[in-house]
Amino acid sequence: MSGYFGVRGNWAKIGLLLLLLSIFGCNTLKKVGEDELLLTKNIILVDEEKVTNAEIKGLITQKPNSSVLGYPLKLNLYNLAKENPDSSFQDWLNRKEKREKRLKNLLSEKQVYRLQESFLVKGYSEFLKRIGEPPVVIDTSKTSKSVSKLESYYNSKGYFNNTGEYEIIEGKKVKKAQIEYRVTLNKPYIVDTIQKNITSPELDSIYNQAVKGSFVKQGQQFDLDNFTLERERLTALFRNSGVYNFQESSINYNIFRDTTQASDDQLMDVELNIRKFRSTNDTTDTNMPYKVARHRKINIYADYDLNGNSDSLKTLEYDNHNIIYSGKLRYRPKALTDAIFFEKDSIYRDLDRIRTYRQITNLNTFKYPNIEFIPDSTQTQLETNIYLAAKPKYSLNLNFDVTHSNIQQVGTAFSASVITRNVFGGAETLNISARGSIGLLSDASLSDGNFTSELGGDVNITFPRIWLPFNTEGIIPYYMLPQTRLSAGTNFQRNIGLDKQSLNSILSFNWTPSERLKNNIELLNVEFVRNVNPDNFYNVYRNTFSNLNRVADQFQDDPQYSQYFRPLEDVDDEPVLSIPTGANGFVRNILNDSIPVSAEDKELVNSIEERRRRLTENNLIFATNFTHTKNSKSGINDLDFYQYRIKVESAGAMLSLLTNVIPFNKNDNGQNLVFSVPYSQYVKTEFDYIRHWEIGGSQVIAFRSFTGLAIPYGNSDNIPFVRSYFAGGSNDNRAWNAYELGPGKTDNINDFNEANLKIALNLEYRFPIAGDVKGALFADAGNIWNVFDSETNPDAIFTGFSSLGDLALGTGVGLRYDFTYFVFRLDVGFKTYNPAKDGSARWFDGYNFKQAAFNIGINYPF
Template identity: 75%
Template sequence: MRGSLGLMRNVTKIGLLLLILSVAGCNTLKKVGDDELLLTKNSIYVDEEKVNDSEIKGLITQKPNSNVLGYPLRLNLYNLAKENPDSSFQDWLHRKEKREKRLNNLLSQKQVNRLQESFIVKGASDFLKRIGEPPVVIDTALTRKSLERLEAYYRSKGYFNNSGNYGILEGKRKKRAELEYKLNLGKPFIIDTVQKNISSPELDSIYDASLDLTLVKEGDQFDLANFNQERERLTTLFRNSGVYNFQESSISYDILRDTTQLADDQLMDVQLNIKKFRSTSDSTDVNSPYRIHHLKKINIYADYVIGGETDSLQSLEYDNYTIFYKDRLRYNPKALTDAIFFQKDSIYRDLDRIRTYRQITNLNTFKYPNIEFIPDTTQTQLISNVYLAPRPKFSLNLDFDVTHSNIQQVGTAFSTSVITRNVFGGAETLNISARGSIGLLSDASLFSDEPFTSELGGDVNITFPRIWFPFNTEKIIPYYMLPQSRLSAGTNFQRNIGLDKQSLNSILSYNWSPSTQLKHNVELLNVEFVRNTNPDNFYNVYRNTYRNLDNIADAFEQDPAFADFFEEVDNEDDPFQLTIPEGANKFVDTVLNNNIILDPDDLNEVNRINERRQRLTENNLIFASNYTFFKNSRVDINDNNFYQFRVKLEGAGNFLSLISNVVPYNKNDRDQLLVFGVPFSQYFKTEFDFIRHWDVDDSKVIAFRSFFGLAVPYGNSDNIPFVRSYFGGGSNDNRAWNAYELGPGKTNNLNDFNEANLKLALNLEYRFPIAGDVKGALFADAGNIWNVFDNEDNPDAIFTGFSSLADIALGTGLGLRYDFTYFVFRLDVGFKAYDPARQGSDRWFSGYNLKNAVFNIGINYPF
C-alpha cells in the first residue's frame, strides 16, 4: 500500500511538471525574433500532386520543431533556458546594494564565484539547451538548398529538365509560416540503347553471360539508383568469378546525349565503361587488364601471433591444405579445413572469403581471422594465407544481480561459468555453469514458515561446430550455413517457491543459418523431468483455489462429523477454516465419495479443484522434439523498418507411446502409462509469431506484433503441463493485466496462476522521442488465453469458435523509456479498456483510472 501511495505521488509530480511545461508552452515564440518566422510545416507538390513519401521529405534541410503528440516539448524546454545565465546572475547579485557583501560573508567570495557556475545558475540552462531544441526559423538560404536537393533527386530519376520554386505562406498566427515546394517534372528520359566498352576480354565474357540479370535495360526510364545497384551487382559478379582485385571505381557510365536539349522522343543512349585495373606501386601508376585468378596454394597458420615469426613453424599437408603450427598441432586438421571454403585450383570467389570469415568466427576458438591473398608473377594465380590467432583455452564469467518480483521483496542472484575451448581438438566448446539465488518472501505466511526462498542449479553444455549425427549431413547442411550441435544437461532446485521443485533436463539440438536472415533450430531431444518436492503446500500457494474450496466447506463447519476438517483462526468473517493440507484433502475426498451432498455447481467446482491439484502437484516427464524456423529482415540495430517471423512445431510423448507397444508400461488409476512411475506428457504444440516495424520519420516507429499458440493434448494426457502452457498479462504481453491474471476466456482471475493451452495476442505500439535519451510510447494490447481440446469443463474458459473472440481483452496505455545505449529501461502504465470478465457495458472502460492501472517495469522493448 505504501508503495502504491508513493507511486501515486510520483505520478502527481509528473502531472504537475507537464502542467508547468504546458503553461510555458504558451510562449512558444519566446526566442523567435521580430523579423523571423517559425517554421510550422513543409509541403511538397510535384505536378500539382502532394507528396508524402518519407524519402523525398527527408531531402528538406529545415524541418519544423519536433513534437510529442502535437506538443512542442523540446522547443519549450529550450525556451525555459536562460540565454545568458552569467549576466542574469550578476544582475541579480548587484540588484541590491549589500547582497554581494552579505553572500561573501556567508559563503566566502570564492564560493560565490563557484555559485555562478553551479547547476542552479548555469547548469540547468545548459541542460535544458542540451535536451531541448532551438526554434526552427525559416532560412531562405537553406530553403533554396532544399529546393536544389529536390530538383537533383528528380534529375536522378530521369527528369533532367525539371524546374521548381518555393513559397512562404504566413498564416493567421503571428510569426509563424509554412514552406511550400512546387516542382514541374516534364517528360522523363528513356534508355534507348546500352553500349559497352570493357577493356578486359575475360570480364566482357562474364558480363555477356549475366545480361539477363542487368538492372540497366533498354526501354526503362533513367534511374540513377539502378545504375548504382548495377555497379554493385557487377562488382559482386566479377569478384565471385575469379577477379579477386576488382574495384567498383573501375565501372562508369556515359550518357551519349545532351539532356539539356528538349526533344519529342526523350531517348538517350548509355555506354558502360569498365577500365583496366589501376594500382600504385613505388609511386608509379600501373594499369593492366583484369584477369581471372585461381588458387594455387592455401596456407593455414593455426598458432598465429601478431608480429611473431613464421619461419620456425612446423607444417603438415592435409587435403590440399598446408597447416603451420608451433610445437604440436592442437586441432584436428579436418576441423580447420572444414572452416576454409577455398579449394586448391578453383577460381577465387569473394563469397568463399566471406563464408570463411563467418565460419571461423562461429568456431568460437579463434579471434577474428586475417586472410591474405598474394598473386604470383603470372597475375593469374593466388597464394592464400589464413592466419588464426587462438582465443584463451579457458575463460571465467561471474555475474551478480539484485531482483524483485511479486513473490520476493528483494533477492540476490549469482552465476558463474567456466568455458573450455577446443575440448576434443575439433573446436568444441564446453561450458560448465552454476547459479544460485536467495530472496526474502513478500508474504512468508502464504508459502512457508521460513521467510527466505532459495534456488540452486547447474548446467553442462557442449557445442560442436558441425552436425553431430550418425549420418553425413554435409550435402544437406553445408558448413557455410554455420551448423552447430549442442548437447546439454542440467538440474535446478527451488525451495519455498511454489511447491518446491526439482527439475532435470537434457537437450540435443541442432541449428544452422543458410543466410544472415534465416535460422533453423531442431531439438531432436528435449527431456525434462519436474518433481514437486512439497505437494502438501498446494493450498498455501494457490490461495484463490483454497478460498473457493473453503467457502463451499463453510456450510459444514458446525457439523460434528466433520469437525476434524477445520481449525479455529483469528478471522471475524470466517473463524473456522479447513486445515492445510489434511482438512482440505479430506473434505474433497468426502465430497467425491458422495458422503457429502452438494448442489451440482459446487460439486463441479470441487471436482475441478481436485483435478487442478492433481495436475499441479503430480510430477511431469516431458519427452519432446521441436523445430523452429526464424526469419529476420533487419539489417542492423539502426534499421527501424523490418519484420521478424517465427514458427515453432513441437511434439511430445510420441516416441515413448510408440515403444510402449514393445515394452509394456505400468499404468496409474487414471489409465495413464508410467515411465519410472511418472505419467509422461503427450501433446502437439504450434506457435506463430510475427513482428513488423515501420519507420515513420524523425525516429518515430510503429511496432506491431501478433502471436498465436495452440497446444493439443492427446493419448497419454488430457491437459498440457504447466511449464508448457500459456498465460496472459505482464510486461511483454497485455500490459493492463499482471502476469497470469488474464483469462482464461471470460473468467475473472479464478486461480492464482491462470494458464491455458490456446493463446492469441496482438500488440500495437507507437514509439517517439521526447528529449535526449528519453523516449515515449502509446500502446494497445489485445488478446487472451482459452482452454480447448482438454479436460476443462468451465464454459467461460473454453474457446468454442468465433463467438469466443468477444472475450479478447483490450488494454491501452503509455510508456516512458530511457535508452542506456546497451539496454533500454522501460516503465509502462496499462489501463483496462475492455475487460471480458465483466458483464455488458461494464466491460468498457470501467476500470480506466490510475487506481486500477497496472505498472510494468521491463528491460528493452517488448517486441
C-alpha cells in the first residue's frame, strides 16, 4: 500500500510540474481569431509627450491583459480551459450502443470513469475561465470611445479646442498590436472676470469675508475641478456660518465665451450664481432666501420611549440645555451636555453637528443618535432636538480558539468578557474579562508535565474625559474625544517557560485631535513579573544548556566532578550536567576558580550565568510613555497612504527621584529594591513608518521601516526581557523564525535571542492573482544588537555604521486569501544574506524550500 501511495505522490508532483509548464509555455494567442489583434500596450501622447498619469491612463476603455511581473498569468490560465468540454460527453451519449446501455443502467466501470472525467474536465475548464481573463482583442468602437474620453478630460482642463486621434501599430509578432493615442491641446482658456449673483444678502456678506480662499481665481487656467472644489468650499463655509439648510445644488456658474469660434483671445468671464432655498416639502415650490439661524432651544431627550406617555416626561435645565427624561435620570447632566457641542443663542455650525455625532458615539453608551433641527417661521431660530437611545446595560462576549506555537503542539484558548455601561452615571464603561488556555507541550523535556496552562483576567474602566484633578478642556477639548482608561490585570502561566506570574496596572489618557491624528499617554504603567520556576531555566533554554554542556565535556570522565552530572541510565549514554543542581554548581565553581578552565570558556560561562540571572530574576517596571500616531488613509479602499508612529518611554525615573526621600533597601549589586525586587530603569524610543503606493490594477508597493532603542541606566544594566526587541517571524524578517535572528552576527546562540536595539526594513510588492487570491514578493532586512548594556560578546554589539553590515536580508513569496473581513496569509522566506555566516557563504546559503521559513499570519504584516 505504501508503494501505491508513493507512486500516486510522484504522479501528483509530475502533474503539478506539467501544469506549471503548461501555464508558462502557453500560447497567449491561442484564442485570438485570425482577423483579430491582441492588445499589448496603450501609449498616450499629449502634444507629442508621453503621459504616465494614472488618472489619464484610466480613461482608456480597453486595457491589455493584466500581468504579474510582465507575465500574463490570467490570460494563460484562461487559455488552458477547453472551448467545449462537453463535446466528448455529448458524442458518447449520442452513440446508440452507449445510449442503450445507459437506459438499461448497465454502464461499465470504464464508462463511468469517462463520464466522471468529462464532468471533471468541464468543472476544471469553468474554474480556469472564472479565475482567468479572456484575451483583450482590439475593438475600434471602444478605441473611439477612449479618444472621446480623452478629449472630454482635456476640455475640463480648459483646452476646449483640443483634438484627438488614434493609430493601431501592429507588432513584429502576428496578431499582436499596440494603440497609440495622440491629443493636440492647442491654447487653453483663461478665467478673466468673476462676477457674482447671490440672492441672499447674508450669504453675500459671508462670501465677501472669505473670498480670498476661492479655488476659482482671475488669470487662472480654466479647470472644472476647481469649480467643483469651490462649490464644496462654499457649501461648507455657509453651513458652518449659520445656514443649517444650505444646499450645494443652489450653486451654479455661467461661463461667457463662445469656444467654437477661432480666436487668439482665450479669455472667458465667469458668473457665480447662488439661488434661493428651494423647499422639498412645499408643494407650491416656493423659493426663499437663505438666512443665518441660531440655536434658540436645545433639548436632549435622554433615553425615554418616544411613543410613550408624554405627560410623564420631566425636564431638567442644565448649562442652557433642556434634559428631557422619564422616570429617574440615569445620567449625570454634565456627562450629557459635555457631549453636545451646540450652545444656546450661538449660530448653527455643521462642524458642531459632526462633533456631536462623534462624541456621543464615542461614549459607547448610546446608539447612533438622531438630531433634528426645527426652524421657526422666520428661519432664523432653531429648536434643536437630540434623541438618545441607550445601548443594553450589559453585554457578554465569548471567544474560543485553537492555537499552535513552538511550545505547544496544539492548544485551546477561551475568553469571556462582561461590559457594563454607564457605571457611575457619567457614561463610564466597565469591562471585566477572563481568559484561559490549555495545550499539549511540543517537547516533554521542557517541563515535568505534559500540558501547558494559562489563566488571566483584567478589569478595565473607561471614562469619557481626562480624569485629572484640574480642568484640561482648554488643552484637550471634548471634540478630540478624550478618554481615561484605568486597568488592572493578572496572568498565570504553568509549564510555559519559567511559569511566569504577572500583575499589571495602567492609567492612560488618549485623545484624537483629528481623524488622522491620535495621541496616547500612559501616565503610569506598572508591571510585575515573577518567575515561579527559575530552576527550569536550562530545560527551557536548550541552546544555552548545550553550550554549557560542551564546556563540561572535558570533565565528564573525571570522578571528582561526577556530582555535576546526572546518573547514566544506559552504558551508551553520554554524561550531561544535571538540572538544576549540577549545572548551577558547575557554573558557580568555574566562576570562583574552583574548576580550572580556559579564559575563553570562563568568559562563555560568565555570559551564560549573566543571561540565566537576567532571565530568571523578577522584574518590576514603573514606566511612563507617550505615543503619537498619524495615518493619512482616507478609507478601507485607499491603497495610497502613509502612516507613522512615534513612541517615547521612560521607566524608573519617578522612583529614582524618591531615593533621597525614601531609604530603599539594596541588594548585593547595589540596586535599589521595591518589594524586594530591583526596579528597572531605562529610556526607550521607537519610530515606525509605513508607506503604500498604488501602481494600478490593485497592485501595491508597500514599505515599512522601524527603529527602536532602549538604553538602561541607573538601577539597571540591561533591559527587561518583556521590553526588549527580537527579530524574525511573520510580521518581521520572514526568512527567520521569531527570536531566531541576531543579535548582530551571532548565529542563533540562544533559544530566544533579544537585544535593546532594532532596525527593520520591509519592502513588498502585492498583486492580484485570481479572484480573492493575492500574491506578494517581499524583501525584509534588519537585525537586533546590544548597545549601552552589560553584553560583552563583540559579535552582538552595535559599534557604529560598520555594524550595518550585519543587517540580514530575507526574500520570498507569499499567498493571501481575502475573506473580506480579514486576510489569511502564507509567506515563504529564504535567507538571502545571513550575517552569521563568513565571507561568500553569507549569500544564498541554504536558499531552498527545505531550509526556508514558512510563516502563517492573519492580515497584512504592515
